[in-house]
Amino acid sequence: MGKLLSTILFVTITVSVFSQQNKIDSLKQILHNYSDQDTLKISALIQISNAINTINTDSALVYADKAIKLSENINWATGLATSYRQKGLVFYYKSDYLSALMFSQRALGYTKRADSKLLEASIYSNIGNIYADIEDFDKALESYEKLLKIARQVKSIQDQLIALVNIAVVHTEQGNLYEAVKMYHSSLKLAEDHNLDTFIPTICNNLSKSYINLSENDKATEYLNVGIEKAIELKNLYVLAILKRNLADIYLKENNLEKAESLLLESISLSKSNNTLEWEAQSLKTLYQVYEKQDQVKKAYDIYKKYIVLRDSIVDGDKKAEFLKRDLTFENDKNQALANTEIERQKLIKKGTIIGGSGFILVSLIGFVLYYRKQNADALKQEAEFNAKVSDTELKALRAQMNPHFIFNALNSINDFIVKNDAESASKYLTKFAKIMRQTLENSIQKEITLADDLKLLELYMQIEAMRLSNKFTFIFEVDNQIDAEKTLVPPLILQPFIENSIWHGISKKEGIGHINISIKKENDMLVCIVEDNGVGLQNKASNKNKISLGQSITKKRIEIINKRKNTKGTVELINKEEGLRVEVKLPFQLAY
Structure with missing residues (x-):
């Protein structure tokens, strides 16, 4: 979010x-x-x-x-x-x-x-x-x-x-940008006419964002500078950090990397002083992009590590916010019921002369209202608990896709290239790693993406793992001709845990070069996704079973949620072969349009 x-x-x-x-x-x-x-x-x-x-x-x-x-x-x-x-x-x-x-x-x-x-x-x-x-x-x-x-x-x-x-x-x-710009200008004039200076930095920041979305960067820069000047005058360090980061974004797009770097370092310092972790994380992410463009591999590597640590420290807060978004209606009704009950109780105390019969009717009415609210609240709570389970499963799925071990190992590989003074390999690896992390984060907020985009991301992931294993395996993607990958929708990276298992618990333990085949075909109204390798398989490999069970468990939960929402019958099946393992994932076939 x-x-x-x-x-x-x-x-x-x-x-x-x-x-x-x-x-x-x-x-x-x-x-x-x-x-x-x-x-x-x-x-x-x-x-x-x-x-x-x-x-x-x-x-x-x-x-x-x-x-x-x-x-x-x-x-x-x-x-x-x-x-x-x-x-x-x-x-x-x-x-x-x-x-x-x-x-x-x-x-x-x-x-x-x-x-x-x-x-x-x-x-x-x-x-x-x-x-x-x-x-x-x-x-x-x-x-x-x-x-x-x-x-x-x-x-x-x-x-x-x-x-x-x-x-x-x-x-x-x-997306109503022209209406937004019109309202912002009216608000800015209102603030200036009535000496409401404290609002000017924020209004300028808002206005700049609308102009950026309209591709009018010159006007965006103009109002960001006005906002920065006013924020400094007011000593509003919180908004100042935001303004400087947003101005740095413009300079980054214009390839003015020195100005972008300077502004981002100032923004990070201000965010630290305010203890605003999210702003600091966003500035670190942009600073990483600056160093990446400057081919400063070591600096980019160090900044990205800081960003990952900070991002992970606030991910639970984002999860809570998502749960609260779904549960807030229930909480609001409950609080309102308690407030109304307190008001009614005070009225009853003040009107102690009310006859017993009237009092009994009033109390009964309140009891009925509270009982009715409780029934609705229980239903809403059950729905909220299911939605919380959905959020938790989605978060676990994201972590399974890009788990800490993958991130740690990838960063160590980059560091190894740097230590060996192999700047070219480090740069190539870092570029691929940056692309896959950025795309994974973007896809994590989407329930479905196109099959074409998902396969591109999986291919990038396998290229990175192949580089780390000194090209110990080959791979191929096969998509049935009757499937339009640009229009077909799938949950993001749902095959990734199985591909990871094929690489690290199948092929890495195999003597010689391994091979992974990913094929996609359509059977009736289902999309069948197959991951097949020629590794060591599951025979007498207890540790491998545990690893595959983890990925299978997370994917099964995701498919269970899809089945419940869409009334379908998706499945996951593992088939042990004489040489290697075959995983079949069946999903409901869905087109974007």
């Missing part, structure tokens, strides 16, 4: 952003002077957290937690709503979507007691941003429109601006 915060505006309506150190110091003085647990002290804590959020997220979280504790002590609903909203914002800046959504939802519940429509609208906006990041754009628009409606009612220019920009973001993501 690609994160959109570079394009999204978060709202904090009841507190001001004090970026200057003297403002922070004055707020800290308020904390020192007020030992009592009162609303002024809570507001100061929230304001400090917000002021340092783009500088030090860990410290910002400490101040938000203190504000929550004091608000609980004095039972101040507005303080709780604002504190939890701030805590959600901190976790968003830390790239922890799961926690950001959880605390934003909690803040939304407290707005019912606080009775502040503008505060409620600000939280809807923040939730909309997270929906946008997990690419549920319909729900994101729904949240932004709630903000816009309230902002117009109370005549809040700032919040109208935020709503318009975020709606424009969704237009950009959906």
Whole structure:
């Protein structure tokens, strides 16, 4: 999933952003002077957290937690709503979507007691941003429109601006680029006319992305530079890191590699200081591409290793966000039911004179509503658990396709070429390795790709493994004439685990040169994919059985999911031969159009 915060505006309506150190110091003085647990002290804590959020997220979280504790002590609903909203914002800046959504939802519940429509609208906006990041754009628009409606009612220019920009973001993501550009320019003028400078860097970044998509790089560069200048003036290091990385992307496309490298190094440094891992990972990936273009093999190798480590450290967070995307409806209904129950309970206490019969009817009605909600929630939870299983299987499949052993061994092979001063071989190997990693990452978000693309990726993978084994095996692809590989769809790299087993547990243990044959044919409404080798096979090879069972297990789970979704009967079968192994994978035959 690609994160959109570079394009999204978060709202904090009841507190001001004090970026200057003297403002922070004055707020800290308020904390020192007020030992009592009162609303002024809570507001100061929230304001400090917000002021340092783009500088030090860990410290910002400490101040938000203190504000929550004091608000609980004095039972101040507005303080709780604002504190939890701030805590959600901190976790968003830390790239922890799961926690950001959880605390934003909690803040939304407290707005019912606080009775502040503008505060409620600000939280809807923040939730909309997270929906946008997990690419549920319909729900994101729904949240932004709630903000816009309230902002117009109370005549809040700032919040109208935020709503318009975020709606424009969704237009950009959906490909309505001219509409997005028009809205961004209106938003930029609104910000300039009303001295809302804090929004200008983000709006400029948004505008630049739309111009890039329209292939107008000169205008994109112009607005990125405007944004950088304003971000430096405001000391907004978080957005500054994003702006510099995006400008580096343009310079990379224009082959201005020195400027691109300089900007990316600055962006990486800023991302580290902000502890924003995702931005740092994206900058490292682009910097690797710069060094690759410069033929700086050693630097490219070192940067790519750092990128892989950082990417793997945040992959679980992405998985949680995907699960939460599917489960959020259930959580929202549950929280709303609890909030409504609390409101009804308070009403019952205040209206103690209600006669027993009426009270019984009301309680029964509430019980029925809660029971009905629980039934729906249980159904939604079961669906969410199945979807979580799907996500988990897909993640395992990706890891099985490009497992850490393959990555480690490939990088070691590159390093070996470098040590031997074989720069030409290192460069060729690195280029192939970069292509396969990039294509694998891109394909990992697709449920299906064309057979032609999948076979190209498998061929590249086998070329790399052949280089590592000093051409110990040959291979061939055979596709039946009645199959149009450009139109036929298959799950990405579903054959890769079996090819890997053929290479490393069949042919590598064989004396002499081995051969792998991959054939694709059509039988009725099924696509039959066959991987056949002349290796040592499975006879008396317990360790090989375990290895193949792992790939078979993951592939079977993927096919089970396909069967359930499409009501088909896909299968996996392993056939031991006198010499070697034959694997047959049957999938539903599907055309792209």
